[in-house]
Amino acid sequence: MEIHFLGTSSGVPTRSRNMSATAIRTQGARHWALVDCAEGTQHRILRTRLSPMSLRAIFITHLHGDHCYGLPGLLASAGMLNRTEPMAIVGPAPLRGMIECIMEATQLELPYPIEWVPLERLAQTQVLPDFTVHATALSHRIESYAYSFTEAAVERKLDIGKLRASGLPSGPAWRELQQGRDAVLPDGTVVLAESFLLPPRRARKVVIAGDNDTPELLGAEAATADVLVHEATYTEAILQKVGPGPQHSSAAMVARVAQDAGVPNLVLTHFSPRYLDRGNGLTLDDIAREARGQYEGNLVLARDFDVHQLDREGKLRLIQSRPATIGPWQNDPPSSPAP
């Protein structure tokens, strides 16, 4: 599984970070899913190998602008690429009315259907072929959710020792069993796949949360997850200064819950732009230090364009970083024509 961070700032963009958007996909798969879609997400996608053509579903955690204002533009651009495959959209109920209002006012006609999946029907709907997706309600100024992505199918290995001991010769029968299908031998004997398959490994699970001031609400989800992606808008000190009004989490709050749940990988994101300013003395090291004081697992601070891979053993590692060689001007056409 891969997690692509496309925006890691909260509220407003900075020069190096856009607002929330996170892509998730099965490694090597063509199709992918997006969690949140801030303004400028399509501009970020332009600088990755992801394509709006193969985007299968969009999950919106909550309707604050810094998590959804990029949705109309992304839908429009996918339309201009002549996409025809349906796009699933999952999110709080008022999202559909808003998008339809925008589409009407701007006469946006899409060459592909949108499949609106109401949150209350998410559990019964197979939105993605490779993940089951589950929503957990959070606590914020506006209705907000976390989405848990769990592998839908986990490959199983043959118990080679047991097969050898059984005397069944390797060949077509083994291959059938490996696919999970019972094998019928030339003499008509049926060999049950279940008897020769090792127990499946645990399905990997990634939780990507929206804005939330009560990370404890994700305790149970995190306890069975490999990765928790959660906002840590600021440190405790800044949270105390700002007050509880904005309903965000501090790094310490999230880290404590992650530690208690025993989730092995914690990715913090959605950082206040105050950490990215120069000269105010605050840096993301403050966030990291505070989280590390509470959490002993693998801690990651998300950055735009970073791609993390969760391998089958549950280890999360950075496999790709921001394309430092790709400046914003590389495709610049020639300057205005000389007179």
Place this chain on the structure above:
Amino acid sequence: MEIHFLGTSSGVPTRSRNMSATAIRTQGARHWALVDCAEGTQHRILRTRLSPMSLRAIFITHLHGDHCYGLPGLLASAGMLNRTEPMAIVGPAPLRGMIECIMEATQLELPYPIEWVPLERLAQTQVLPDFTVHATALSHRIESYAYSFTEAAVERKLDIGKLRASGLPSGPAWRELQQGRDAVLPDGTVVLAESFLLPPRRARKVVIAGDNDTPELLGAEAATADVLVHEATYTEAILQKVGPGPQHSSAAMVARVAQDAGVPNLVLTHFSPRYLDRGNGLTLDDIAREARGQYEGNLVLARDFDVHQLDREGKLRLIQSRPATIGPWQNDPPSSPAP
């Protein structure tokens, strides 16, 4: 007068060009105005010296997404800066309902008032202190307008020769007259300003047009303008291939009208991304060559981040280019903390 190009691509962003947004301001003024506001306009503004705090008014030419999807995000970000000054918004009627629908769904509350100016009231409303603004209806798939910005006040010079000849000594009286006020001499004599002021120079006028397939509609406006900024989405050859459906102008169509109107400066923009791709053999030189075949004035092809200054003599020149030294990553915080 300054014209800042913040987006010069049509339909979709490219790596070097965003979709439509153009800033206009009086040279040296703090406040400024914006014509169109595509998704990502606030990201462009971040890389200029313009601030959402001093943006006085936004004019939307038409409601296609590539001209207005950045408006909610820009309004929200100005709010997060704690702006309190009113923001005027001018545009086709359905714009207000759409923005109000988005604000309601996303619970966006702004700390400053929006002053909606219906197009039919624009002529009677002083939206900007330094320009009178006039709208001209265009022809496109959706209601579309050009906005003409004309200097509201033109400074006048004293007729020094006539003053000297009159025997009026230089000093406070001259200064009064220069301000356009009648001067009262110590002996009670009133000297009329009008008698000693040279005729004012012509007020400068810049026309910034929305999407339009009939540039002739701007013939009269262009005839009294110093600058016409108009889309030239493609060349004649591509227009023939695409067909008239999208209702855009070719470079030749616009250039002919500009030539006939005698407008001294023509700025083309809103280029199809096909000219910015590599490897398809098309370049913006095709657009320039075609326009030059019809137009003998000063031709400019707009580029993102270019700032053009129109001086008092009506000469338009490039005074600032894209900030080549500002890469997208310059403010990057330290990478994820080492374990």
